[in-house]
Amino acid sequence: GAGVSQTPSNKVTEKGKYVELRCDPISGHTALYWYRQSLGQGPEFLIYFQGTGAADDSGLPNDRFFAVRPEGSVSTLKIQRTERGDSAVYLCASSQGDEAFFGQGTRLTVV
Amino acid sequence: GENVEQHPSTLSVQEGDSAVIKCTYSDSASNYFPWYKQELGKGPQLIIDIRSNVGEKKDQRIAVTLNKTAKHFSLHITETQPEDSAVYFCAAILSGNTPLVFGKGTRLSVIA
Numbered sequence: 088g089a090g091v092s093q094t095p096s097n098k099v100t101e102k103g104k105y106v107e108l109r110c111d112p113i114s115g116h117t118a119l120y121w122y123r124q125s126l127g128q129g130p131e132f133l134i135y136f137q138g139t140g141a142a143d144d145s146g147l148p149n150d151r152f153f154a155v156r157p158e159g160s161v162s163t164l165k166i167q168r169t170e171r172g173d174s175a176v177y178l179c180a181s182s183q184g185d186e187a188f189f190g191q192g193t194r195l196t197v198v
Numbered sequence: 199g200e201n202v203e204q205h206p207s208t209l210s211v212q213e214g215d216s217a218v219i220k221c222t223y224s225d226s227a228s229n230y231f232p233w234y235k236q237e238l239g240k241g242p243q244l245i246i247d248i249r250s251n252v253g254e255k256k257d258q259r260i261a262v263t264l265n266k267t268a269k270h271f272s273l274h275i276t277e278t279q280p281e282d283s284a285v286y287f288c289a290a291i292l293s294g295n296t297p298l299v300f301g302k303g304t305r306l307s308v309i310a
Binding site: 132146190 | 204230232234239240241242243244247249287289291293294296297298299300301302303
């Protein structure tokens with residue numbers, strides 16, 4: 088596609104529920120990144136894929152967070168037993184080389 | 199790991215004036231330094247970047263300078279316009295598909 092696409096753009100969920108956030112990277116980009124951005128802060132790294140494998144998941148805050156990229160293209164970020172503190176904008180980026188291009192983000196609100 | 203500090207956190211300038219945003223980084227091995235512009239409700243947009251083998255790069259009204267010895271780099275916007283109003287983020291990485299480390303951002307307001 089022309090750019091990185093994230094769905095949904097907004098998600099409101101109840102505390103304790105499970106959510107999935109989707110990222111469609113730029114076609115041909117082998118690297119895919121998930122970041123989390125809280126209000127007034129810069130993006131914070133969560134996990135990075137090179138192809139299908141997670142090359143670095145050191146940013147995942149705990150075991151409630153998991154991400155997959157089974158075919159090396161689309162990725163899904165999964166959050167179990169959501170907590171109010173998980174509320175943030177979740178950003179996805181892809182790259183082929185150093186230049187990383189971001190999607191518009193998914194705003195997750197846990198009520 | 200890398201740590202990026204950015205300042206100021208907010209900056210207001212009159213239309214037509216220049217704006218300068220400064221960042222420092224901690225890892226001397228970092229060699230790629232992009233700048234992103236983020237408008238309300240949108241994802242960060244790459245506006246300019248610089249690699250460690252050059253000291254300055256320009257693109258129309260935007261320029262970035264890098265001082266490797268001091269480990270700091272700056273974004274310069276000249277002839278600012280109201281549409282330049284946004285949050286700007288600097289970042290640093292060691293080149294090679296490693297995750298970007300971002301500063302906390304600068305909210306730039308250009309007053310017409």
